[in-house]
Structures are given as structure tokens and as C-alpha cells.
Amino acid sequence: MDRLVVTNLTKRYEKGKFALNRVSLTVPSSNGIFALIGRNGAGKTTLVRILATQLSPTSGSAHINGIDVVKEPEKLREIIACVPQEARAINWTTPKQFVYAYLLWRGYSFKEAAKRAVDSLKRLGIGGYMDTASRKLSGGTKRKVLVATVISSEAKIIFLDEPTTGLDPLSRNELWEKLAELKKDHFIFLTTHYLEEAEKLADRIAILENGKIMAQGTLDDLRKMVKYPYSITVLSQHKVQKPKNGEMIIGVDGHSQILTTEREAKEIARKLVGKGVKFSMNPISLDDIFYHIVRKPVEEEGNYDEEEWA
Amino acid sequence: MKRSGLSQFTASILANSVYALGNYPAMMVSMFLSPFSILIVTFFVSNGALLPVAITGGMIMVMTYSGMSLQTDLAHLKNDFRVQDMVVSSPLSAGMYLFGMAVSELVYAIPAIAVLGALAALYVHTSILGYVTLIAVFLAMFSFSTCLGFFISTFTTDIMESWAYTGIISTILSALPPVYYPITYIPMQFRIIAYLSPATYAAEIAQNAIGFLPLTQAELATNWLVLIIISVVIGYVAIKKSRWRE
Numbered sequence: 001m002d003r004l005v006v007t008n009l010t011k012r013y014e015k016g017k018f019a020l021n022r023v024s025l026t027v028p029s030s031n032g033i034f035a036l037i038g039r040n041g042a043g044k045t046t047l048v049r050i051l052a053t054q055l056s057p058t059s060g061s062a063h064i065n066g067i068d069v070v071k072e073p074e075k076l077r078e079i080i081a082c083v084p085q086e087a088r089a090i091n092w093t094t095p096k097q098f099v100y101a102y103l104l105w106r107g108y109s110f111k112e113a114a115k116r117a118v119d120s121l122k123r124l125g126i127g128g129y130m131d132t133a134s135r136k137l138s139g140g141t142k143r144k145v146l147v148a149t150v151i152s153s154e155a156k157i158i159f160l161d162e163p164t165t166g167l168d169p170l171s172r173n174e175l176w177e178k179l180a181e182l183k184k185d186h187f188i189f190l191t192t193h194y195l196e197e198a199e200k201l202a203d204r205i206a207i208l209e210n211g212k213i214m215a216q217g218t219l220d221d222l223r224k225m226v227k228y229p230y231s232i233t234v235l236s237q238h239k240v241q242k243p244k245n246g247e248m249i250i251g252v253d254g255h256s257q258i259l260t261t262e263r264e265a266k267e268i269a270r271k272l273v274g275k276g277v278k279f280s281m282n283p284i285s286l287d288d289i290f291y292h293i294v295r296k297p298v299e300e301e302g303n304y305d306e307e308e309w310a
Numbered sequence: 311m312k313r314s315g316l317s318q319f320t321a322s323i324l325a326n327s328v329y330a331l332g333n334y335p336a337m338m339v340s341m342f343l344s345p346f347s348i349l350i351v352t353f354f355v356s357n358g359a360l361l362p363v364a365i366t367g368g369m370i371m372v373m374t375y376s377g378m379s380l381q382t383d384l385a386h387l388k389n390d391f392r393v394q395d396m397v398v399s400s401p402l403s404a405g406m407y408l409f410g411m412a413v414s415e416l417v418y419a420i421p422a423i424a425v426l427g428a429l430a431a432l433y434v435h436t437s438i439l440g441y442v443t444l445i446a447v448f449l450a451m452f453s454f455s456t457c458l459g460f461f462i463s464t465f466t467t468d469i470m471e472s473w474a475y476t477g478i479i480s481t482i483l484s485a486l487p488p489v490y491y492p493i494t495y496i497p498m499q500f501r502i503i504a505y506l507s508p509a510t511y512a513a514e515i516a517q518n519a520i521g522f523l524p525l526t527q528a529e530l531a532t533n534w535l536v537l538i539i540i541s542v543v544i545g546y547v548a549i550k551k552s553r554w555r556e
């Protein structure tokens with residue numbers, strides 16, 4: 001029964017619009033990474049906070065390994081740990097003190113907490129910073145301290161809300177390496193708006209947009225949702241024709257993107273080379289899938305009026 | 311797994327005060343300074359006569375400050391570090407977290423309590439029952455102000471706002487009411503205002519215990535009753551309003 005099952009989960013903040021609108025998800029919660037992707041305001045944090053028992057939903061339900069998130073929070077809290085978005089290790093603690101305090105809060109004996117804190121920081125490769133005040137650490141190290149904190153306990157279900165947002169590319173890569181290692185013995189529920197991150201790390205992905213799940217599955221499942229396997233991006237204001245087989249998207253920056261078949265992609269590429277137009281051609285990436293799916297108008301599932309949830 | 315309540319309680323004290331003091335020793339001085347400056351002023355103005363009252367008043371002020379620091383500290387950990395969300399998603403209960411946090415505020419007060427305690431031993435003379443009453447009053451004031459601090463922290467969203475409340479409430483609770491001098495110094499028509507502050511009731515009990523203010527048994531009982539009822543009501547409202555899970 002190692003699954004995370006979300007059923008028609010809805011959250012509406014006071015008088016606000018729907019932050020989550022009948023979200024349903026099924027994800028195996030065995031070791032691995034599940035990435036929830038979506039742009040700012042999509043509802044990622046709201047979903048994480050509900051699943052991590054920090055927030056009550058307006059309606060709907062969720063179960064993790066058979067435990068009811070809404071009705072059995074105490075039971076669930078035994079097996080989960082969460083790094084909230086924009087969490088920081090307390091300024092005036094050292095990493096060792098912070099992880100130690102967290103473990104004490106979880107109820108470990110003083111001895112066990114001290115041992116686990118050191119082990120966990122070493123596992124994240126930051127044993128050398130163990131005794132440096134957190135406020136003096138670099139952004140990348142600070143995030144690693146938080147990850148070390150939540151994996152230091154026996155909890156195997158870990159929520160990380162945008163763990164790499166704001167990090168430089170190098171630090172981000174380092175953290176990715178650690179997460180790829182940690183997923184061997186944890187289920188990591190990760191949110192991000194870096195599609196590359198999901199593509200690199202995730203075993204399963206869901207796309208959240210406007211409080212709705214637009215797609216879910218493995219990367220291959222998502223690829224199948226886009227009819228055309230190739231993408232050509234024209235890197236200039238050059239006017240391109242719509243492909244016979246495929247679709248064209250005009251980006252906000254004026255770049256055109258064409259999704260099409262392999263054959264037609266090659267044909268278009270040849271023409272563009274002839275005209276000397278700058279372009280790139282790739283098999284579709286998660287980026288293309290994301291834009292393809294998110295640009296589509298949100299489907300109205302069922303026809304209910306908003307008052308129903310008031 | 312068997313979880314240790316002692317560990318959970320200690321964690322709040324370490325995180326909120328012990329580790330902080332290692333970094334910012336000035337915090338200890340800040341807790342110390344206000345009660346002493348008023349104590350010294352009272353001492354000079356009264357030619358030393360009111361020293362025992364000022365000492366007990368200083369203690370009441372320290373207890374009040376503890377509650378107000380709890381208010382800003384809870385808000386700081388919750389809003390600026392998101393530590394509260396981290397511990398909500400863990401097997402720690404709200405009560406244990408808050409209890410540890412409240413007691414952690416007393417760590418900052420240790421120097422003030424030590425010095426006031428030493429002064430009290432020298433200059434405050436009363437019976438055993440008197441001393442017991444004083445300790446009970448201080449504890450009552452501590453629980454009242456921590457309950458109030460906890461209550462305020464449930465609706466503040468920014469540290470700036472928390473500071474504003476700290477300023478307002480510590481003044482209303484401990485600088486304005488007759489904490490450093492007997493209420494009989496206040497002209498009759500203004501006394502009613504003093505009775506709006508719970509600190510007045512606490513101070514009266516304390517001043518009575520050290521022989522500076524005569525109170526009938528009925529008055530004494532009323533003061534205790536008011537102090538306890540206010541604490542219970544504020545505590546109840548805080549617990550109702552505070553949503554561990556929002």
C-alpha cells in the first residue's frame with residue numbers, strides 16, 4: 001500500500017479563488033522522486049502544505065501509505081519530514097545545532113540525536129561546515145543543511161518545496177547529485193519550476209497549473225501526450241510557416257517553436273539552413289511538453305459553480 | 311519509536327535561547343536593563359523607602375517581558391525561518407513546542423532574576439508565606455504574559471508588527487500600572503484606569519505580601535481571582551485561535 005493517493009483535493013483560501021481545484025493524483029511512495037512542476041502560483045506549496053499536515057483542505061481527501069492526511073495527522077507525522085518553501089536554518093545555530101534541535105523536537109534521545117546530526121551532515125557532504133554559524137554559510141550549503149535536517153530522522157517520506165530555487169547553477173547541480181543519491185532510500189516529493197530538474201531527477205512527474213493537474217506519469221508517459229516528437233526553435237524574429245504536420249507556438253519573446261514529426265523537422269531544418277536563419281532542433285524535452293500542455297486552455301471538468309465551495 | 315518528552319522540551323530551549331545567547335550576548339543585557347533602570351529611579355526618588363516594592367515590581371516586569379519576547383520569538387521562527395512548519399510536520403505536539411518556548415524565555419531572564427533575587431534576599435523582609443506568595447504571583451504573571459504573547463503571535467505576520475505589540479503591551483502591563491510603587495500613590499480618580507491592567511492585581515498581591523499595602527482577605531481573594539481568570543481566558547482564546555495546522 002505504499003502509495004500517495006490524492007482524491008478531488010480542493011483548497012480555497014478565504015474568499016479567494018481556488019488554489020487547488022479537485023486535484024487527484026496517484027504516485028507510488030516507494031523510494032524515488034516525484035516532481036510536481038508548475039509555475040509560480042500554480043498551487044504547489046498549497047498541495048505540499050496540505051500533504052505535510054500544515055494546512056487543512058477545503059474538501060477532498062489524501063492518503064499516504066494508507067494514512068488519512070486529514071484525519072490522522074499525528075500518525076502521518078511519525079513518517080514524514082518537510083522543508084517548507086523559503087525555510088532557513090535558524091541564523092544563530094550552527095548546522096550541527098540545528099539538526100540536533102530538530103531531532104530532539106522529534107523526540108530522539110540526546111545521544112542518538114547528536115550521532116544522527118553528524119552522520120546526516122556528512123552524508124550531504126557538509127561535515128566541514130558543521131560548526132559554522134548558519135548565517136555565514138553560502139546559499140547552497142544552507143539548503144543542504146535543511147535537506148540534511150529532514151533526512152536525519154527515521155522519516156522516509158520527504159517533502160521539499162522548491163529546494164533549488166534561487167541557487168546558482170553550480171550549487172543546483174550539487175544538490176541534484178545529493179538528491180539523486182538520497183532517493184535510493186527515501187521517497188522525495190519535490191516541487192520545482194525548473195523543468196530540467198524534474199527531467200534529471202524525477203521518476204514521476206505531475207504538471208500543476210492553476211490549481212489543476214494537467215498531466216501525470218513518467219517522463220515517457222508525458223512525452224506521449226505530445227503528438228510530435230521533435231521541436232525546432234527559431235531563435236530570431238524570422239517568420240516561419242506553420243508545419244503541415246504539427247503545431248507552432250509563438251513565445252512571449254517572439255521566438256517561434258515548431259513541434260512536428262521527425263521527417264518534417266528535418267525538412268524545415270534544411271530550409272532554415274538555406275536561409276541562414278538561427279535555430280535549434282531537438283527531440284522534445286520536458287520544457288516542450290510543459291509549454292504544450294500548459295498553453296492549452298484549462299479543461300473544465302464537470303460543470304459546477306463556484307458557490308458550491310463557498 | 312519511543313519519543314522523549316524531555317528531548318522535545320529541551321529542543322525549544324536550545325534553539326530559542328541557549329544557542330542564541332552564544333551568538334548574541336547583548337540579549338541578556340536587554341532583558342536586564344529596563345527593570346533595573348526603573349528600579350534605580352524609584353530608589354532615588356523615594357529615598358530608598360520603596361526599594362522592596364521596586365524589587366518585586368522589577369520581577370513582575372521581567373515576567374511580562376518574557377511573555378512579550380515569546381511573542382516575537384514565536385513569530386520570528388514561524389514567519390522568517392519557517393521552523394514552525396517544519397516541526398508541525400513532525401511528531402512534536404503544539405503544547406510541547408510552546409511549553410519549551412515559554413520556558414526558554416526564562417533563560418534570558420536568568421541574570422535579572424538572579425540579581426533581583428539577591429536584592430530581595432537583602433531588602434525584602436516577609437514571612438515564609440509571604441515569599442511563597444511572591445513566587446506564586448511571579449509565576450501567575452509569567453503564565454499570563456506568555457499566554458498573551460502566544461495569543462498575539464497567532465495573528466502577527468511580520469516581525470515589525472510583533473515589535474509594535476511588544477512596545478505597547480510591556481508599557482501597558484508594567485511601566486504604567488503601579489508596579490514600582492503602591493497604588494495608594496495614584497489619585498483616586500485615576501485608580502480605576504490602573505485596575506484595567508492585570509499587572510496591578512499582581513503588584514497589589516506582591517505589595518501586600520511584603521507589608522506595603524494592606525488588603526482585606528476578600529480583596530486579596532478578588533485579586534487572585536481576576537489574575538487567574540484573565541490568564542485562563544487569554545490562554546484559552548490563544549489555544550483556540552492558534553492553529554497548529556492552519
Ligand SMILES: Nc1ncnc2c1ncn2[C@@H]1O[C@H](COP(=O)(O)OP(=O)(O)O)[C@@H](O)[C@H]1O
Nearest residue numbers: 013016019038039040041042043044045046047
Ligand atoms: N495564505 C493565502 N491566502 C490567500 N491566498 C493564497 C495564500 N497562499 C497562497 N495563496 C494563493 O493560492 C495560489 C497558489 O499559491 P501557492 O500554492 O503558493 O502556489 P505555488 O507554490 O505553486 O507558487 C496563488 O494564487 C496564491 O496567491
Ligand SMILES: [Mg+2]
Nearest residue numbers: 044045046085
Ligand atoms: Mg510555492
